[in-house]
Structures are given as structure tokens and as C-alpha cells.
Amino acid sequence: MRAILLAVLGCACAVASAAPVVLVPLEGAIGPASAHFAKRGIERAAKEGAELVILQVDTPGGLDTSMREVIKAILASPVPVAVFVAPSGARAASAGTFILYAAHVAAMAPGTNLGAASPVSIGGGGSQKDGKKEEDTMTRKVTNDAVAYIRGLAQLRHRNADWAEKAVREGASLPAQEALKLKVIDHVAADVPALLARLGKPNAEVKALEVDWRTRVLAVITNPTVAYLLILVGVYALIFEFMSPGMILPGVVGAIALLLALYALHLLPVNYAGLALMLLGIAFMVAEVFLPSFGAIGVGGIVAFVLGSLLLIEDTELPGFEIPYALIAGVAAASAGFLILIVGMLVKSRRRAVVSGREQMLGASAEALADFDLEGWARVHGEQWKVRSSRPVRRGQKLRVTGMQGLVLSVEPESN
DSSP states (O other): OHHHHHHHHHHHHHHHTOOOEEEEEEESSBOHHHHHHHHHHHHHHHHTTOSEEEEEEEBSOBOHHHHHHHHHHHHHOSSOEEEEEOSTTOEEETHHHHHHHHSSEEEEOTTOEEEOOOOOOSTTSOEEETTEEEOOHHHHHHHHHHHHHHHHHHHHHTOOHHHHHHHHHTOOEEEHHHHHHTTSOSEEOSSHHHHHHHTTOTTOOEEEOOOOHHHHHHHHHTSHHHHHHHHHHHHHHHHHHHHSTTOOHHHHHHHHHHHHHHHHHHHSOBOHHHHHHHHHHHHHHHHHHHSOOTTHHHHHHHHHHHHHHHHSBSOTTSTTOOOOHHHHHHHHHHHHHHHHHHHHHHHHHHHSOOOOHHHHHTTOEEEESSOBSSEEEEEETTEEEEEEESSOBOTTOEEEEEEEETTEEEEEEOOO
């Protein structure tokens, strides 16, 4: 009887202490936010003593740095990691293929595909010769590095290394069943329960991690379009603050926007020559307001700004990491319109005769600020001046400037 009781208690303890399976979704373009989320999910699973981590992948690709961050987390994980391309219709293209090859277990749902892992070409991908495109040195170096990387992962996990190289060099792709036949993946399963059944864990508890607010905020900030707009908002807000000291709000908004933009640019593949051209262009456009170049500096600023915007993000061919040309054109058009307005105002002011000093004050209208008999204060051209009058003056009375002695104006009450 005692032995039976101990056996029952032992089974109950075993059930109670069963390690869970942690499900981490990895959807969309792989960038700093998704890489950070996947890494934290794997670390959390290790802390909670999970028996398996499932990365459910559906991605068109992503940044090389973010991809390698996910792969490093997988390779360093004390908990086995399964990469599952799901649901049906999903894909593990480009960077997703590398991540799948790094997994301890690779699986796909029916109707999914992987591959197309060729690295994004740099600088146009080479030159033309006899009608054929030749790879330049940089493209060959990047491709060979990617081939060596994915072959190393394939050898580590005993998967098809030859097809992996073909996916990188030729951009080859495979559906789920063919990937299974070629030993690129280990299993084909309809969903997570089916995959767990194939792995001998049909009754495992699955804990799905939800994308938290921090990851969502990071995803928004590291969107190149948002980072681009943050740069513009930050710079123009600070310029407005410097031109109108004491406003405070533009300075606060500009400082916050610039700090967020700098954080995003630190995580993105930024071409700093492009960023320098953007800032130079903005500086030229602002200088046009103060320097009488009649458009020369401003036009140069617009050209520098547009070129810098086009060069800002290096991997512009990656899905989800390009700055829309329409946005660049819209900002450039708005800047050009602003410059045309400023230049027009400068031309009109050049045509008008300049009146200043004593000539500007004589005959000007004034308004008494208080009652006085001989000397008092009045507002002239929006400024307070000390004035003298031969007759008593009442507050608010309209006056006319008749003379100027140093910083004291002679006034007479206007006739009704």
C-alpha cells in the first residue's frame, strides 16, 4: 500500500514539474526589434527551465546583423530550439533560411517555403561585359562569406550543405515536402501540436510569448521611415527653438526626436555619408534664409538633402527597410516651396527702398502708455520710447513723432 502511494505521489510530482514548451513568434522583416524579442524569448525559456523553444517563423528576410544576433542566441541556448515555418502560406526567405539552418530542429508546415538566401547586392552588383553582368569584388566577398556561414551551420546540424550553398549563390527556394526529401529540414507538421507529437512531446504545455509594448515601440522607432522623420522633426524643431528662444516646447520635442533617431540609427545599417549629406543640406537650406544668395545655397541644400536621403540606409533592397521615394520627394518639394517663398520675399525687399534710423522714426505714429505733461513713454513701431510733448497727453492718445534727440522722441498729439 505504501509503495502504491509513493508511486502515485511520484507521478503527480512528475506531472506538476513537467517542463513547458515556449512558443516565440518571429514574424515580418527581421530587424533589431524582432531579434531582441527572439533573444529574450530564448533567455526566458532557459530561466524557466523549458524543455524546448519553438521559433515560429514567417519572414521575407531582414538585416544581416539582426539575423546573426538571433543565430548566436540559438547556438548559445542551453534549451533546444526548433524553428517552425508556419502557418501554411508562411515563408523563411533570405535571413529566415539561415535561422532555420541554425536550429536544433527544423520544421515546416505544408504550403510553406524557404530559400532565396542570396545577399543583397552592394553598389549595383557589378559591371556589364559582353551583355553579361560581372560580379564585383565586394559582391563576391559578401556572397562567399554568406556561403561559408550557412555551410558551417549545415555541417553543425547535419543538414544539406550543398543545397544551402545553392540557396545563397543562385537564390534557390524549396517547398516543405521537397525540403524534407533533400534533408534540409527534419519534419513537416500541420501545426504546433502536430510538431510536438512528432518530437515525442504530445502532452507538453505550450506557453506562447506575446510581443510586449517595448518590442512594439522598438519596432516603430527602428523603422527607417520613422527614423528618417524623427531626424527631420528633431533638426527643424531645434532650429525653430534657436530662432525663437523661449518657446521651450520645440526644443524639448526636437531633443527627444533627435535622441530617438540616433538610437534607431545606431541599430540600423546607416550610411553616415548619407546622414552627413542630409544634415549639410538642411544647414544650407537654413542658411538661405539668412544669406542673400537668392537661391544658390538653397538649391545646393536641396540636392545634398535628396542625395543624403537616398544613401541613408545601406540595404535599401531589403523588404521593410527602405525609405519610400515618395516621402523623400515630398519633403524635398516642401523644402523647395519654402525656399521659393523666402527667395521671393528677399527679391521684394531688395526692390523696396530701405528706410531706417531717423528717417524711419520721423512722422511715425505713436501711442501714449500713460498720462504725462512733459515727458513720458509711448509705443512706436512696437517698441517703448521715451517721448517729450509740449502739451499734456492722456493714456492711449494717438501721437505723431516730430523729432528725435538721441534716444528721446519729440511728439505732438494727432489732430482729430
